[in-house]
Amino acid sequence: MTFLDELTAALGPERVITDHDLLISYRRDEADLCEAGMPLAVVRPEETAHVAAAVTIAARHGVPVVPQGARTGLAGGANAVDGCLVVSMLAMDRIVDLDTANRVATVQPGVVNAVLARGALAEGLRYPPDPGSWESSTIGGNVATNAGGMCCVKYGVTTEYVLGLEVVLADGRVLRTGRRTPKGVAGYDLTRLFVGSEGTLGIITEITVALRPAAEESLTMVAVFPTTAAAGDAVNRIFAAGLSPSLLELLDRVHLEALEAYRPMGLDTTAAALLLAAVDTGSRAAADLEVIAELARQAGAGEVWQATDATEAAELLQARRLAHPAMEHLALSLYEHGGLIIDDIAVPRTRLAELLDDIVEIAAKHDVPVGVVGHAGDGNLHPNIVVDRADPVSVAAGQRVFDEIMERGLALGGTCTGEHGVGLLKRDWLATELGEVGVDIQRAVKSALDPTNLLNPGKVLR
Template sequence: MGLTDDLAAALGDRVLTDPDVLETYRRDEADLCPAGVPLAVVRPRSTADVVQVVRIAGGYGVPIVPQGARTGLAGGANALDGCVVLSMTAMTDILEIDPVNRLAVVQPGVVNSAISAAVAEHGLTYPPDPGSWESSTIGGNVSTDAGGMCCVKYGVTSRYVLGLEVVLADGEVLRTGRRTAKGVAGYDLTKLFVGSEGTLGVITEITLGLRPVPGVSRGLAAIFPTTAAAGAAVTSIVAGGHTPSLLELLDRTHLAAIEAYRPQGLPTDAAALLLAAVDTADHELEGIAALCRAAGATEVHVATDEAETVGLLAARRLAHPAMERLGKLIIDDVAVPVSRLAELLDGIDRIAAEHAVTIGVVGHAGDGNMHPNIVVTEDNVPACQAAFDEIMALGLALGGTCSGEHGVGLLKRDWLARELGPVGVRVHHAIKAALDPRGLLNPGKVIPAP
């Protein structure tokens, strides 16, 4: 008997060992991050299943890599050679929707959009909407503290996680948080696990806060002659006290890629397109339009109704698949103070020119979170890596962070160490050692080994 035999005896057909199947579970969508071949993939259906996997694998000293839908962009779900992949995608139950207390209790394998659809029947909404919302699972969203286009007004995932059920490295089950609107008793263990990317425990149940459905959304599209001018418009919109529900930027590279992927009449000769939406009074949208013109927009198109607004925003959700057609991508996730956004955009243009690489910039301009997409070819990998590192350094120099919403994974762990400093790194190591003393949960991710 060995590990796979013990797993199969305990969990039956939920254990997968076929080599062709294992190959499909090796990695997430981060190009150029290393990935190993797992010894087995297990697809639990309950917390009890997860407990068994953790205890059996722990008995053999074998690492466990939790996975959701593998839509991540930082290598956080990549397998290690000989590990057990714990795929949470079969845990798909929405256990409870409580419209009075405005919360939902769900398993980690529920797809983000499925939660939105289910709670909409009760006049409620779950605001975080990552670009992969129709395929990414809530467990992965929680593990990376995912964001999305509406985060400029409504915030990222962590704002809505009220409590968790977590299987710890020794197989014990921990419940964190509460169902009340207020609660400050004890350390905030819920926030500790949100964004920890499976390195501290395996999330098996999530209690989410909900909000009433917002008002009708209206949007606009503003065309700019430079990305820096678009960045200046964003700064003036925020400084002017406006609260758009969405404020997104796409540069020329993305506009051309999207138009080639799915033609819809985008202005491919523009340097940047700024998309804005509001779900409050129409006069706020008019104020945003005026500020765009004042910042140098050559054209501002205001949608006449919600349907037209949805049409304007459809292009934004095509950004990633459109860019993937250009080649492998290194996707940055730098966030800076909004007041430094124009400097970041200018700096990215300079870095692209200096290294002679194609970098398309898209992102959540309203909260300063940009995604420079570096297009990798067979002969420019060193130049692309250098450009990635310089963008990371620029973001930190502007008072920003190495990850606004994609997580750290493998891609940015060295940059996280620079951002944290030696004391911050030591505290991270201490927390990891306390909860996972043998280092078996998603090892090598988020923070470099001591």
């Protein structure tokens, strides 16, 4: 029996896609300029048994397997390879259990982040991780990349909320890791091993996450700066003062101009940088926000103002969430085939101002448009490098800018990815960051769990 015949017999024709035109839509995620192959077939499982069957059959026929969620990733981690089986998890979208007493939820990987967040909020609870794509990205994808978001500055990234997983291994066996208890240290921490593994060690089919009490009243403010480095200095002052903002985001002038062109909302496009801050400390919020405002002024902010109500605050947060589509719009306005190379560099907060200055210098040296947006409170920046995809010279210049920013970030004690994952885009830089011994250990882990390199081959490590 052929691979496709066996797959269809096991899962049913309604769950197997082989139409060429439909397969094209499963080739890649949102990362620009990362290679993508053509899948042989796509399966859309609805339960763990379907995934296990698909992986078992693929292993028997030597067909590589690429798991996918909503394909909102920005590093090529979900891109297909030629002749692979794509396992799309979007139909596994049930909230299995929401336990308010124990403050945990168990979900299938296709549950959208915003759906879980709203479900928790309806019970007076909160699921804090909130990537910019929270309205479309899935919990499975968030776990696979260890996604972050705007609230990470106070509440941390995805891995800090994942208590347990169900995972289909490369040989089709089903593994359960972790627990539902607040405490538990039995054995190796396999849960954290799979979080951030980008589908290279196993396919996550169920996730148990911790929930938190709903946040107290939140207040939001904006500070406008004459330089990006001044905004970085403000971040240092805020944390040196012992404050814990629930959000601290930076937008540079390129982004402000792009946002106004994409969806006008009255942003100050003459500013070099805008710092968006929020605190959710309830009765202390107003006082805490005033201290942050004063520290921003000391760092050189020319204007500081507070959102007058929840609606205005939500609009400001929406502006930050629109940064990516606004930059895509800018790229297409500059070039007929405009695209973005999106960096994801994180440095110690105290080195943020240096990195911001370096990015401005690197962009000017190569005469390449670069917009910087990021989670300033985490030292995590996303330089958006604008290139003409139809012009090899432009692409090569953009790649040089990417590499120089990455090199500088690592030299400042940083990391090649704060939240987007490695995928295809940053494999070489991961190797540089880890060093020879680190790469050897990572390869040993991969080999132990996936000796035939069946799962998401070519991602994370070459």
